[in-house]
Amino acid sequence: MKLDDTRQTIAETFDRTADTYDAVGVDFFGVFARQLLDDVGPIAGDDVLDIGCGRGAVLFPAAERVGPTGSVLGIDLSPAMVARTERDIADLGLDITVAVMDAQDPVLPGRLFDTILSSCVVFFLPDPIAALRAWHDLLRPGGRIGLTTFCGDDPRWSPVREVFGPYIPPEMIWSMVNPANPMASTENFESALGSAGFTSPSSVIREHEITFADPTHWVDWSWSHGQRLFWELIPPAEQPAVRAEVLSRLAPLRDPDGCVRMKQAVRYTVAHRP
């Protein structure tokens, strides 16, 4: 798979999630976005760039914080995500701009920002360090960047994840487990930020409990975001059997109230442009 194929695959996958993304009754991306904003603390009047803005989990609360004297621009690779978010912005009558753009190599001539935010995105990029370098150059001196990355999986959920294993190409598995991956550890990630020119990176790992009403709710949710990629690697004829296997492995994880709960560890990293 060439780099451009990968980007096209990612864009098309998110195009297919756009209608349901963050809209199936699971508070997931919003939790991380609100915490990231608390950590980075954009203030009234700031110019904010949200990279990989999706359906606006970061974008909308960021706009509230910077107020009418600030500005918020969101960029995303997926035309459908951008179109849906644009419609939400219009419905709410807000002054937020969104554009289709590749975060790997953003082209924003003459634009500089006080704050750059990017939640749950950097691990989709083919060359994260080169992207971070480009993002560094979009910050004003003294500006801040805030990022979230996933770090670690709930061990109770291993039997569910294992169902997808045989369908994932080895090179994809290797990039997820490669200890040299910039996202493999806090040390790697902060060092990647340093090589991109950022100073004083600091990270906090927080564990969030995510609740699904029942096993089927988890399956529906897993189709509504990037995990859809893994479902779509399964030949369509095999998907019903895989779905049944996933549901049977989720059954023992149910709590007495019928819900299934997953612990999600998230790394929140803030760094600065000197």
Ligand SMILES: C[S@@+](CC[C@H](N)C(=O)[O-])C[C@H]1O[C@@H](n2cnc3c(N)ncnc32)[C@H](O)[C@@H]1O
């Ligand atoms: C997991 S979603 C996160 C969206 C949003 N930040 C949030 O927290 O809900 C990842 C987003 O990154 C976008 N994305 C992936 N690769 C990208 C790239 N190369 N350039 C721009 N956006 C990208 C996807 O289209 C998707 O909207």
